[in-house]
Amino acid sequence: YTGALLEEEALKKAAENGLSSPEFFELCIWLGSEIKSLCNMEESITATDGVKDIESFQLEISGFLREMACPYSSLVSGDIKDRLREKEDCLKLLLFLSTELQALKILQNKKIKGCRLEKHSEIILEVQAICDALGMPNSSSSSIPPLLTSVEQKIKDILSKVKNNHVGKSLLTKPLSSDQVERLEKINDALCSEYECRRRMLMKRLDVTVQSFGWSDRAKVKTDEIARIYQPKRYALSPKSTITLAHLLAAREDLSKIIRTSSGSTREKTACAINKVLMGRVPDRGGRPTEIEPPPPEMPPWQKRQEGGGGGFQGGGGFQGGRGGYGGRGGYGDPYGGRGGGGYRRY
Known part of the structure; x- marks a missing residue:
């Protein structure tokens, strides 16, 4: 803050004047904007256009304090026009906003330091793995640059x-800029999230499949043996992806060559006894949407027609029921009921 209220006396005077002080307005707006930039808030305190907008400013302050769960009842309850008339209430407002901003900045700095420490520890682990692979002695107390120099010389x-x-x-022939590295990390994060979801689904399928094997009577007596063999291998599987940007930098040209899954070099590692088992002809279970027939149309249930109608000689009943009468729409001489559906005979 570089405004006019850096001095204590000026701050006291602005608090005495309250909402009639432009400097008090500016300080509240600055504190509100700084708080909003550090946390996800819906309410905000915006600039006003003089004394005419004092009421709207009070409404914004009230909503802002309510969202932040302000503990001072004098600032969030009562008549909204009387909340900032006293000097003590104005100082309470500034105290609350400034301390909240201070706490948010402390938490933000701790979060940044934690991310840096996590990144630093990740780098140390990677360097230690390199030293182990090269058979070099590594020490956690040693700084990373000298270790990297020794690693380079060893390689x-x-x-x-x-x-x-x-x-x-x-495979990557050009150096990457910092912007490109950041974009590649975002792409890798999105891919890792997608493949983590797929891995979780496959692992769940594996659990369900192995569990279904235990339903048979023969497997029920071997539950402990199945668990002893299966669980160590199952716990070794992780849904998290281990692919990082370092794998891209270490990729070689031969990675771009597509090798058939049926090639000899590939089948040496994927061949197993189950491949020699021939499956017999299995019945077609169907289920293809294009082959599903639509359901038959729903027909109204036919009921036996009741004798007699509801009317008289020319009313709604007729000679043997129906909507017309003797001389109505159906008619005595029309055996099939005519247009109206009543009449002499109807099936």
Whole structure:
């Protein structure tokens, strides 16, 4: 804050004048905008156009304080026009807004520091994994730059002892800018979230399938044995993806080559005894939407016609029932009821 109320005397005077002080207005608006930028709030305190908008300013302050659950009853209850008339109430408002802003900034700084520490610890773990893979001694107390220098020298020594094309060329030939790295991390986060959902579904299918095997009488007596074999392998599966941006940087040209799943080199690792089992002909269970026949139309249940109608000679009944009468719409001489549906005979 760089306004006119940095001095204590000026602040006291503005609190005495209350809503008639433009400086008091500006300070409240600044505190409200800073608080809103640090937390997700619906209400806000906006700039006013002089004394004419004092009432709207009071409404905004009231809504803002209610959303923040202000503990001062004098600021959130009673007549809205009388809440900021006293100097003490104005100081309470400034005290509440300033302390809330201070607390939000402390929490924000702690969150940023926590993210940095988490990122730093993740980097340390990656460097330690590199040292373990290269057979180098690593120490958690050592700083990362000297360790990376030693790792680079070790890798150069190893590469000097192998053929030139042993590792292959990098798939990514151009360096990435900070903006590109940030975009790639967002893409990777979205993909990780999608594949985590898929993994959870597949793991749930696995659990349900194994559980269904236990329904048979033969498997019920071997429940403990099944659990002893299955659970260690099941707990080793994680729904979280381990793919990071480092995998993209480490990718080589041979990764872009598409290898058939039926090729010899691939089948060496995927072949198993179940592949040699031939399944017999199974009945077609159907279920294809294009082959489903529509349901038959609903027909009204036919009922036996009752003798006699509801009218008289020319009323609604007729000679043997129906809507017409003897001389009505159906008619005595029309055996099928005519237009109206009554008459001599009807089936």
